[in-house]
Amino acid sequence: MERADAARNRARILEAAARLFAEKGAPNVTMDDIARAAGVGRGTLYRRYPDRAAIAVALLDEHERALQERLLRGEPPLGPGAPPAERLAAFYAAMVGLLEDHAHLVLGAETGRSRFEVGAYGFWRAHVRALLAAASVPEPEALVDVLLAPLDPEVYLFQRRDRGLGPEQITAALTRLAAGVLGAG
């Protein structure tokens, strides 16, 4: 069980981190910044969250859970019931929505390959893998990560900011990708 002061501090840390990430961009926020903004000491911060990635994961957690729930038990085409190609396209569209809202938050918080080590990636991977299997794609193993690669927050932000693309254009490209790989079976 969690002590009252601990719970209060955790809430303050998360709130402060969310604000700072949005303000200055995740890579430019130091652990010290967060601790100071939250009004807690460094030791307290490190006790809970060993690094920025852990904080980002905690912040994203609820949003990702919501999407995961819809994938498992929601309405088609996101949930079960629709053809694999349509479900993949719907998944892409939903992920673009998630990225549009929170990519800035994730970016930089994931140092190096931490993206793959996070539990959420495993979930997306299993989902897409199941769709490939349902479409009878041979050797889906390698294709899974290939199809997930465009959802890298860095890629998304590059397209949005540097290339000047809109979410709908990116979604369209991903839809085409889904149709090309699964539609033409």
Added chain:
Amino acid sequence: MERADAARNRARILEAAARLFAEKGAPNVTMDDIARAAGVGRGTLYRRYPDRAAIAVALLDEHERALQERLLRGEPPLGPGAPPAERLAAFYAAMVGLLEDHAHLVLGAETGRSRFEVGAYGFWRAHVRALLAAASVPEPEALVDVLLAPLDPEVYLFQRRDRGLGPEQITAALTRLAAGVLGAG
């Protein structure tokens, strides 16, 4: 023009960096390590290469140039002459070869979004974009980066090391991707 001692030092820096990157992995090599291994001072190192990424770029340069040359003027299907879908598949296969040899070198050397800022990415981008245009794909702009995303060294190393996939399996998946997107035009 470049002075003789400067040229000698640059060669030693590149040689030492290549060795250290291969030995300990690029992210674990500090600028100080490289300077010491090369037998030069930190100032000398920073004069030429402002960060690790610059060294990695210099090391990759010749290999990338060779591939770029083959794309522009080599034999089909890599060079001009073959249908876009086949050229894209050939490009993927060649990039897998490049990654297989040098991904460890690039990884971690590219801090954050530096991958997109490097000149080579612009070249790959222009190449794939031209292939999409040749295949009369509507709105190729967003699709380009989507198709390039699986070539992220981090993705590749994740597939190779963590997922235990072989280069031929990854190439097969990318070939399927090329066929799906361009083949079914």
Added chain:
DNA sequence: CCTTAAGTGGACATCGTGTCCGGTTCGCCA
């Protein structure tokens, strides 16, 4: 109340980065 264990916070040691400047070496030209 009083005890106990978890929680807290800031000081500390360490490491990597990037800069700066006095001394050195090179390459050109007389």
Added chain:
DNA sequence: TGGCGAACCGGACACGATGTCCACTTAAGG
């Protein structure tokens, strides 16, 4: 060959971020 200016060299330095550690505080139950 000898001298000169400029480019180059290298280590010392200051700074910033990280992660740890420990003495103190506070919450919760008996």
